[in-house]
Amino acid sequence: MPQALKNYEKAFNALGDPTRRAIFEKLEKGPLSVVHIAEGLSVSRPAVSQHLKVLREAKLISMKQEGTRSIYRIEPEGVRAMRDFLDRFWDEALHNFKKLAESAEKQRHR
Amino acid sequence: MHAIQKELLVEASQETAFNVFTGKMGLWWPKTHHIGTSPMVDAIVEPKPDGRWYSTHEDGSEMIIGKVLTWDPYGKLVLAWQVNGQFTYDPALITEVELNFIPESPTTTRIKFEHRDMDKLMGGEKVIEDMERGWWYILNLYKEVTNAT
Numbered sequence: 001m002p003q004a005l006k007n008y009e010k011a012f013n014a015l016g017d018p019t020r021r022a023i024f025e026k027l028e029k030g031p032l033s034v035v036h037i038a039e040g041l042s043v044s045r046p047a048v049s050q051h052l053k054v055l056r057e058a059k060l061i062s063m064k065q066e067g068t069r070s071i072y073r074i075e076p077e078g079v080r081a082m083r084d085f086l087d088r089f090w091d092e093a094l095h096n097f098k099k100l101a102e103s104a105e106k107q108r109h110r
Numbered sequence: 111m112h113a114i115q116k117e118l119l120v121e122a123s124q125e126t127a128f129n130v131f132t133g134k135m136g137l138w139w140p141k142t143h144h145i146g147t148s149p150m151v152d153a154i155v156e157p158k159p160d161g162r163w164y165s166t167h168e169d170g171s172e173m174i175i176g177k178v179l180t181w182d183p184y185g186k187l188v189l190a191w192q193v194n195g196q197f198t199y200d201p202a203l204i205t206e207v208e209l210n211f212i213p214e215s216p217t218t219t220r221i222k223f224e225h226r227d228m229d230k231l232m233g234g235e236k237v238i239e240d241m242e243r244g245w246w247y248i249l250n251l252y253k254e255v256t257n258a259t
Binding site for chain 2: 062076082083086087089090091092093094096097098099100101102104105108
């Protein structure tokens with residue numbers, strides 16, 4: 001399966017849970033700290049943290065440390081797509097580089 | 111968060127690893143990826159601080175990719191990647207590509223790679239706003255399904 005599709009599916013599955021959808025909708029209005037995300041939700045704080053983890057792994061949201069607080073925000077899809085693209089690009093580039101450097105090293109010792 | 115990180119072990123000395131990365135870029139660069147209008151021939155990093163970073167093409171043209179921010183052979187290299195999400199060079203954009211070449215033995219080097227500030231690549235809030243509509247689409251699908259049941 002192409003990477004882009006796999007990522008899309010991951011995002012889709014992550015949003016399959018109503019609490020995670022509620023969290024995601026809250027974040028659509030702007031970045032929030034965990035305390036504010038948990039407000040009004042009928043689940044425990046650890047559960048909220050777990051949901052945030054799933055959303056982060058699906059790259060739907062991102063987290064930034066601001067002082068002592070963790071601030072969560074929606075990850076724009078364009079940023080995500082660009083990151084995925086460059087991630088694959090660098091994987092291929094660094095793989096090629098490794099092979100080339102290793103053969104250069106061998107030639108040096110010949 | 112907005113960073114790509116990679117780590118790899120290369121069976122080569124620190125010096126060889128650094129020299130191959132910077133001096134033979136055209137040989138390892140995936141040539142399917144470039145921003146020129148004619149096929150790519152080579153990728154060049156000028157070996158000095160503030161050196162140019164560019165690709166050359168079959169029709170003789172050059173396309174700027176970015177520039178050298180830190181030139182510290184053979185341990186560290188920081189490049190500015192200045193190609194944005196629309197695949198054009200943007201002199202105002204700086205996203206950093208940092209490589210640390212850490213010698214583990216005379217013939218083994220650990221490479222720590224990071225390309226950070228990905229969020230800047232999409233150029234401005236307006237573009238990011240447009241891109242967020244992709245998520246809207248998924249979310250609205252769910253809403254439709256939920257409302258229907």
